Amino acid sequence: MPKIDDVAKKAGVSVTTVSRILNNRGYISNTTREKVYQVMEELNYQPNELARSLFRKKSNLIGLIIPEIAHPFFSELTQHIEYYAFQNDYKLLLCNSQNDRTKEKQYIDMLKKNQVDGIIMGSMLLETDDYLQLKLPLLSFDRSIAEHVPLVTSDNKAGGGMVAKLLLDKGCRKLAFIYGGIKGYNGDLLNNKSIFSGLRYEGFSAECKERNIEIMNFYLEINDYTDIDNGVELLMDFLQENKDVDGIFATSDVISAYVIQACLKMNRKIPDDIKIIGYDDVALASLIMPRLTSVKQPIEEMAKLSVEIIIQQINGEEVKKDYMLGVSLVERGTT
Template sequence: MATIKDVARLAEVSTATVSRVLNGNGYVHQGTKERVAKAITQLNYRPNDVARSLFKGRSKMIALFVPDIMNPFFPELARAVEDMAKKRDYTFVLCNTDDDPAKEVNYVQELKQKSLDGIVIVSSTISGDFIKDVDIPVVALDRILHPSLSSVTVNNRQGAREATTYLQELGCKRIAHVAGPNNVSNAEQRLNGYLDVVQEEDWFRYSFIEQGGYHFDEAKKATERLLTKHPEIDGLFVANDLMGVGALKAAQSLGIAVPDQLSIIAFDGITLGETTTPTLTTMAQPIYKAGARAAEILIEQIEQQNDQRQVEEFTVEIVERESTRRRDA
């Protein structure tokens, strides 16, 4: 069985550094964190494995890992997972990972010491090979992490096609896209759905695509770049609602009227989109249903000791609000 000294030796750091990474105490350079996380994965290091083995039976505790609790999409998911956990008499633990692979590994190791029964995980950064080998049930939510893992997602590519086609049907002639991160499966699917519709158009340029990183500030800046570089843009498909709000603010800062000069449609259907001025047209996910179903699949795998892969995909639907022109306009 690997020890903390083995991890330190492989990562070429001190045992104190490994301890700081595991406990999240003190500053550790990002590159060092990644080396330590890789060594932990390679050695399958499990702190306090002996103490953990003293636990008998299940803890009736599940965890939800999310990358950014400040994004309103994730509290809505968390409510669904928590409600299902409570319904099935499980304790619920919410872990905000900041898309930090070392922090994700640390959460896994610490919670396994407490005899955690299973994990629902939303992640852009965790190693698929690492998470598939965790010896408790894991269900991926919102995005695909590894082909062998159960997952609950939505029809991202088709939804993106429908969003972009909707803008065309409104009369938009130059449609741009504010994309999510390159390394996230659902962002890639939404980008591809947009491209399915526009890439054969005579007007299309790849400079009509900017990355917004699934963040408000990044999306605001990305939209400002797009609209400044290409003032002819009259339609904008944004890969999530939080970025859609950033796009609305960008248009406002440039004096561009929404929807009269620019129609904006986003993706997710979070309640934040109902509070903006104008309110945000969106491709709405069944967020609560998806979160509850992921938790239900996880608990079924725990209780039935069944690791058979299940893949479920929900359908999104358009919610028309004020950020797009009316169909009959």
């Protein structure tokens, strides 16, 4: 495998000159630059990225930690973050914590050892100090780390209010709030201020309270997204015990898909007998039948903004601390 010395020798320049060309530092004539590039191509020379990052004190790597890559929301989010990072000459190191504290800690240590320039946090199971001790540019996504760490989220409270309003305007009078799918949070999810999806319940319940409508809460823990039958059976048990439920707000499109399957197995007609609204509006919402009414989060816009903010921090620029984007309600066949 050719080394930088081989390139310098064949090109008739110093190793320092080759290094400057690779790292775009200092003045180098176009003639010399083109000659070195030609030799690198002839020798099939591949620069050592780690050595280059040490020289530049910059790796052009961004770490992304998410709780569950199998979840369609995080899959779509990751796709968009990777795209916009690449457009800005950054590569992405993806870490799938699977809501495991030990795994998340090991990933954080790995990102630090690989000298990433910054980290986007979508999964936060550790103590605040574990993140702040990194001394790296940080951005949190839909979960708050600390007041001084920038946060990107959408208006979850408004989204919850939209759902309640539509269900009640459609004539529903016995509503159920079905949430969960996040291991380790269970019932505390509704009151956990660091997890902003809990605000969906706040907006939903406030609208129902204003109209004197009671809400039933049901927590559905999904440990494995391939174990569909178990989740469907749990929902069938809940609906069997609460036959008068005629409107459901599920806090993700994935949970909504489980609810739809449970209703179909029980011959509950959608939307005649029961109306269902999901959250996120991922591609799944338009693929299942009936097509799902859902609150649309601007996933691509949130991803693009996250990349922009973390790069601004990496470059030493001042950034705001809170970024909240609006949501909208997309009505389809389940309402």
